[in-house]
Amino acid sequence: MNRLGGMMNMQKERNSTGFLLKQRAFLKLYMITMTEQKRLYGEQLLDLMRSEFKAIGYKPSRSEIYRALHDLMDDNILKREKVKKEGAKLQEIILYKIADADAAALYKIQLKAELDRSQLIIKKALKDNF
Amino acid sequence: MNRLGGMMNMQKERNSTGFLLKQRAFLKLYMITMTEQKRLYGEQLLDLMRSEFKAIGYKPSRSEIYRALHDLMDDNILKREKVKKEGAKLQEIILYKIADADAAALYKIQLKAELDRSQLIIKKALKDNF
DNA sequence: AGATGAACATGATGTTCATCA
DNA sequence: TGATGAACATCATGTTCATCT
Numbered sequence: 001m002n003r004l005g006g007m008m009n010m011q012k013e014r015n016s017t018g019f020l021l022k023q024r025a026f027l028k029l030y031m032i033t034m035t036e037q038k039r040l041y042g043e044q045l046l047d048l049m050r051s052e053f054k055a056i057g058y059k060p061s062r063s064e065i066y067r068a069l070h071d072l073m074d075d076n077i078l079k080r081e082k083v084k085k086e087g088a089k090l091q092e093i094i095l096y097k098i099a100d101a102d103a104a105a106l107y108k109i110q111l112k113a114e115l116d117r118s119q120l121i122i123k124k125a126l127k128d129n130f
Numbered sequence: 131m132n133r134l135g136g137m138m139n140m141q142k143e144r145n146s147t148g149f150l151l152k153q154r155a156f157l158k159l160y161m162i163t164m165t166e167q168k169r170l171y172g173e174q175l176l177d178l179m180r181s182e183f184k185a186i187g188y189k190p191s192r193s194e195i196y197r198a199l200h201d202l203m204d205d206n207i208l209k210r211e212k213v214k215k216e217g218a219k220l221q222e223i224i225l226y227k228i229a230d231a232d233a234a235a236l237y238k239i240q241l242k243a244e245l246d247r248s249q250l251i252i253k254k255a256l257k258d259n260f
Numbered sequence: 261a262g263a264t265g266a267a268c269a270t271g272a273t274g275t276t277c278a279t280c281a
Numbered sequence: 282t283g284a285t286g287a288a289c290a291t292c293a294t295g296t297t298c299a300t301c302t
Contacts, residue, residue: 013225016190016271016294016295017153017188017189017190017194017294017295018183018187018188018189019149019150019188019190019294020153020158020248021150022271022272022273023147023149023150023272023273024272024273026243026255029255030255031256032259033149033259035206041282041284041285042284042285042286043283047193052173052254052258053251054253056148056247056250056254057148057247058147058148058251059147059148060147060149060238061147061256061273061274061275061288062275062285063273063274063287064147064272064274065271066285066286067273069288070255070286071242084280084281085283086283091281091282091283091284092280092284092285093281093283093284093285094284094285095228095249104299105266106264108259108260111136111259111267112212112256112260115255116251116256117187118252119223119249119252119253119256121183121186121188122245122248122249122252123249124182124183125156125159125160125211125245126242126246126249127242128160128163128174128240129159129160129162129232129238129242130238135278137268146273146274146292147273147274148264149273152293152294153293153294154294156295171263172263172264172265173263173266175264182295189296191296192264192295192296193265193266193294193295193296194293194294194295196265197265197294200265213261214302215302221261221262221263221301221302222263222264222301222302223264224263224264257281258261
């Protein structure tokens with residue numbers, strides 16, 4: 001079916017039918033921005049997201065946060081730094097930092113477009129149906 | 131786990147984590163509104179949706195349209211009417227009409243809330259990340 | 261042949277369990 | 282014992298196939 005066998009998979013990040021953006025992408029965007037502002041580890045990022053969106057009624061799951069972070073490492077946008085958690089217990093946590101600022105910026109630009117498009121869809125639905 | 135065994139499943143229509151509304155619900159809303167305005171059959175509803183959203187880049191699949199329609203019949207919001215398609219071929223099509231206007235109105239109210247909430251999520255993301 | 265719908269396949273995401281320091 | 286992540290389960294949705302007039 002694919003005429004050029006060597007054409008392979010660019011742009012995985014896509015909604016085949018083009019409906020609203022996916023939660024995973026949404027979370028990746030937030031993980032980047034939050035990491036730009038402050039070094040945090042997974043559990044903190046989860047708590048922060050939940051408290052931020054509590055009023056709106058959105059409560060992301062723990063796994064989805066970790067999956068977003070792992071994705072961003074695969075994309076070479078974030079990198080990890082293992083750290084001994086200060087305090088009594090010797091526990092290891094994983095702090096994230098930006099690995100490639102340009103790649104991060106590019107991803108954000110793409111997500112901006114996705115968010116704008118999603119907003120258009122919702123606004124149109126509100127106009128058409130109410 | 132469930133203290134009251136007889137409590138059973140009210141409110142199926144829900145996003146467990148409360149992210150954006152699902153495509154199915156979005157299409158059900160449109161199917162109701164379009165049917166209020168004009169009696170149409172499945173394939174026409176599909177074409178209409180696709181042309182309406184072509185500019186935005188959203189192209190719903192045929193099956194998802196039919197699933198939305200079937201759902202609405204299960205909900206007793208729409209009902210069907212088999213009709214011989216006028217023109218040469220004797221072909222049967224299925225026109226939809228509102229079965230219960232109150233139920234339709236109620237569903238729309240609920241979807242309005244879902245759309246508003248989704249819009250809040252997207253607006254917040256635009257504000258927080260850009 | 262166009263319209264409908266079921267069957268099938270996959271993707272997105274929630275839930276549970278294991279591990280590690 | 283809290284943090285991390287993998288394994289598992291399920292739901293949402295796209296694709297393919299069958300049927301009927």
